[in-house]
Amino acid sequence: MHTPDIGSFIKDLRENAKISLRQLAEQAGVSNAYISQIERGLRKPSAEVLASIAGALRVSTPAMYLRAGLLxxxxxxxxxxxxxxxxxxxxxxxxxxxQIYETFRRENARDTDRDDAGTAESAVEEDHQ
Structure with missing residues (x-):
């Protein structure tokens, strides 16, 4: 199975966002040397660092984990x-x-929770009659 190249992916995202390596490092809360090593494939970032980088690059954490092969x-x-x-x-x-997709999923989950709660209340009412 092909292992995704997370370093190149991060570098591409950073360059597309037009931010420097130092800016990404500052926003993600890690050293610029560490980001550089990740981008060059010399270091494999932890899930926590990937989440920080994803946040700084405004990419969903699951997408970053998937690309890194963690999911x-x-x-x-x-x-x-x-x-x-x-x-x-x-x-x-x-x-x-x-963002749009995740918003729709959250809304649908809330609707499902409300529907489930309403069904449970109806069942309780029927039991008491």
Whole structure:
């Protein structure tokens, strides 16, 4: 199985965002030397560092984990992975699409929770009649 090159991915995201290595390091809270080593493939970042870098680059953490090989395709949403992997989309477009998709999923989860709660209340009322 092909191991994703997380360093090149991070470098591409950083360059597309037009931020320097130092700016990314400062925003992610890690040293610029460490970011440089990650981008060159000399160091493998921890999940915590990847989450910090994802936040600084405004990319979803699951997409970053998927690209780093920390998650399998079954562990995350295929839609988010497809968005992040699409070379035709700009970074801003990827961020927007991912945010919209995640917003819809959260709304649907809340609706499902409310529906489940309503069904449970109805069942309790029927039991007491």
């Amino acid at each position: 399998g395709k079954d562990d995350t949403h295929g839609v988010v992975a497809a968005i992040s992997a699409d070379p035709e989309l700009t970074l801003a477009q990827k961020q927007s699409l991912t």
